[in-house]
Amino acid sequence: MRTRFVLALGAVVVTAGALAFGYETVPATTRPNAIRLEHGVPVGVLDTRAGAVAAADNYVATEDDSLLSPSQIRGVVDTEWAPQERAVELAQPFLAAALAGEPATLDGLKLTAAVAADKLQAYSPQSAQVSVWSEITIWSSTVAPTQRWTLDTVTLAWDSGRWLVTSRSTAPDSSTPVPVWTSGDMRDRASATFDTRLADMSAPYYSGGTP
């Protein structure tokens, strides 16, 4: 009887110890990924300061990157935006125009979107606000490569294990930094150069950096 008690006690101690040991010894250098893909759309899944920045960066870039694809826009907004705000976002001028098709303006048009800089304005475990400075470049056989810079303030809410956008406000052009001088010459600035040199390229994902 005493032997059984000792064995049972030993089993409990070993189990509890092993559980704690496993919990504590996951390599510290392994930091969790701030984003995961859902139906091809990056979702911010880390409730930290860096996780909020990663979410905002990816959400801005992904939404802008989908502006020429009506079928993608709805999926992106449905994945990244809080349910009560989706209709409002889809009614914004650029998105509404894209959803409407407007073939005359979209035909053959190509687009890249990239985040240039970010700044965490506020964070709590429930919400965050991030400013994102980003650029969009469009071109086609009839449209010379043209840039548009935006300075957005993205408000996020942590909901069921993910960050959701509750608002995205864009600063007026007068308050948006725009670097006019560019490198290169006419050949670099031609649509044909964009077509050939950027073939099969895709936008990066953003990690938010060190938590």
Add this chain to the structure above:
Amino acid sequence: MSVAVGHGVYTPRRAGRLPAAGAMASTIVLLGLAAFLLGRTLSPVAAPADPVAEIGGIPVGVEHSPAGALAAADNYVAVSYASVERHPNVDTLLIETVYAPAIRTSAITGAAAVRAQNAAGMSLWAHGGQNLSVIGARRLDYYAGNDAEVTTWNVDVFWGRRRPPKQAWVLTQTSLRWTGGRWLVTATATLPTPGPVPAITPQATAANDSSDAFGNDLAGFHAPSYGAAG
């Protein structure tokens, strides 16, 4: 033949207990193993790992996959362009951390040559100039187990006092080799022009294309870090 009787000697009376004790010990070991694995799973850092780790302040690609190679190249290119002139010590640390040993010396020498050839740029940094290095897009040219090549379209945006903001776009090709649990750069080159340069900025005005606008509106901003979606 005589059989000694005493402690530790197999006797018919103990014959049934030894297998039972062994089974119990095995059960405890299995329980412990299961609990250890459960503990790892429950740990908050057991979520899908970031393909990039930070070692000594340098982002290091640590995921052996196509997406991991892309994330490694994104970060290496961004840090290299951001630091080669403005923060030479960071650039040297990058080279020492993620460049293959065989090219470290030549890479450090090459970076010094870049600085020596750009007196205007070095003057800009010496007088408080700012820059942001940005990845516009990239392509995995090939991925073959331990080797990968990535072409990156990237821009350096820079400005300073009485130096209007500028953007310089280039195409960069980076060869990587998986070595010792990380992606190491085995070759890097800026590709010859033409490189795509978006030069039309219709929203620009004298106000938002100024060093003051950049200094004020982008105060406290950081270049993004790059990753991969899990």
